Amino acid sequence: xxxxxxxxxxxxxxxxxxxxxxxxxxxxxxxxxxxxxxxxxxxxxxxxxxxxxxxxxxxxxxxxxxxxxxxxxxxxxxxxxxxxxxxxxxxxxxxxxxxxxxxxxxxxxxxxxxxxxxxxxxx
Amino acid sequence: xxxxxxxxxxxxxxxxxxxxxxxxxxxxxxxxxxxxxxxxxxxxxxxxxxxxxxxxxxxxxxxxxxxxxxxxxxxxxxxxxxxxxxxxxxxxxxxxxxxxxxxxxxxxxxxxxxxxxxxxxxxxxxxxxxxxxxxxxxxxxxxxxxxxxxxxxxxxxxxxxxxxxxxxxxxxxxxxxxxxxxxxxxxxxxxxxxxxxxxxxxxxxxxxxxxxxxxxxxxxxxxxxxxxxxxxxxxxxxxxxxxxxxxxxxxxx
Numbered sequence: 519x520x521x522x523x524x525x526x527x528x529x530x531x532x533x534x535x536x537x538x539x540x541x542x543x544x545x546x547x548x549x550x551x552x553x554x555x556x557x558x559x560x561x562x563x564x565x566x567x568x569x570x571x572x573x574x575x576x577x578x579x580x581x582x583x584x585x586x587x588x589x590x591x592x593x594x595x596x597x598x599x600x601x602x603x604x605x606x607x608x609x610x611x612x613x614x615x616x617x618x619x620x621x622x623x624x625x626x627x628x629x630x631x632x633x634x635x636x637x638x639x640x641x
Numbered sequence: 642x643x644x645x646x647x648x649x650x651x652x653x654x655x656x657x658x659x660x661x662x663x664x665x666x667x668x669x670x671x672x673x674x675x676x677x678x679x680x681x682x683x684x685x686x687x688x689x690x691x692x693x694x695x696x697x698x699x700x701x702x703x704x705x706x707x708x709x710x711x712x713x714x715x716x717x718x719x720x721x722x723x724x725x726x727x728x729x730x731x732x733x734x735x736x737x738x739x740x741x742x743x744x745x746x747x748x749x750x751x752x753x754x755x756x757x758x759x760x761x762x763x764x765x766x767x768x769x770x771x772x773x774x775x776x777x778x779x780x781x782x783x784x785x786x787x788x789x790x791x792x793x794x795x796x797x798x799x800x801x802x803x804x805x806x807x808x809x810x811x812x813x814x815x816x817x818x819x820x821x822x823x824x825x826x827x828x829x830x831x832x833x834x835x836x837x838x839x840x841x842x843x844x845x846x847x848x849x850x851x852x853x854x855x856x857x858x859x860x861x862x863x864x865x866x867x868x869x870x871x872x873x874x875x876x877x878x879x880x881x882x883x884x885x886x887x888x889x890x891x892x893x894x
Binding site: 524556 | 677679761792818819849
């Protein structure tokens with residue numbers, strides 16, 4: 519379950535970026551994960567509260583954009599979405615293709631809570 | 642729907658004295674950074690060490706019991722007196738593999754990972770400083786036996802070698818595409834058992850492997866009878882020669 523380690527890495531980055539921006543609470547974390555990245559979004563969501571507990575990201579919403587696996591044929595130029603274990607040209611069938619997307623695992627953006635929200639959080 | 646303001650989002654906004662602060666009112670910043678940014682940075686640092694020392698670093702991965710340590714034992718014996726080899730051993734609990742490597746005649750540094758399912762660049766960095774890198778030709782990193790987790794963590798290696806033993810079945814590349822896509826060489830091991838296993842077809846394994854758009858070479862290897870070892874040793878020497886010219890005068894700490 520390396521998603522725990524991945525989660526720890528994300529939260530360490532989020533905490534450092536929040537501190538650099540003088541924000542004390544992160545309210546949204548947006549990730550972009552390809553289907554060929556080797557990270558399972560559901561496992562990441564399960565790990566998130568365990569790792570975020572007691573941190574500036576505790577109340578953050580985790581938004582995960584999943585990305586399809588897309589290959590471009592080096593022989594005929596066809597571009598197509600494919601299954602993660604069949605990186606073949608949709609037109610001529612060759613495996614001589616270039617991956618155009620689907621292996622990314624990126625922290626896209628962070629959204630910090632407005633300061634006033636904390637002061638009036640009892641309302 | 643939120644009961645207070647009728648907004649379709651239950652979360653992501655707060656009500657402040659009658660006003661609504663939507664999530665959008667928070668400050669949003671683009672990060673666009675790898676999720677394993679810190680590991681990637683550490684791995685790049687490790688790679689700089691390896692390049693400066695001119696040592697080829699091979700990350701050896703497979704499921705448990707595919708024959709990583711056995712392959713290393715015969716490799717060390719075959720290259721004794723020709724190339725200086727050391728091994729960083731990742732193991733959950735024991736030092737068994739490190740003992741076997743030392744008995745074969747190479748230096749072994751043990752990383753006991755406890756319950757961790759993979760090695761990361763920080764663990765490798767701690768281990769590499771216990772080795773005289775400049776005196777080495779090849780450093781193997783024997784990863785934790787696991788076809789899932791180790792694939793995602795760059796260690797600073799030059800090449801990934803993934804082993805698949807005939808007893809595991811020829812459809813493993815189809816089941817574990819992330820791992821097999823990362824391979825710079827696929828080694829089919831325990832080929833002396835092919836007949837006993839009965840239904841393992843090397844060409845079928847290769848087809849599944851190519852379906853990952855991976856052009857890497859596939860070698861059939863048998864640590865027990867020496868099958869395929871000449872090609873494997875030849876590949877290692879070729880890769881070592883490619884890394885060697887990178888040897889520079891300014892290694893850093």
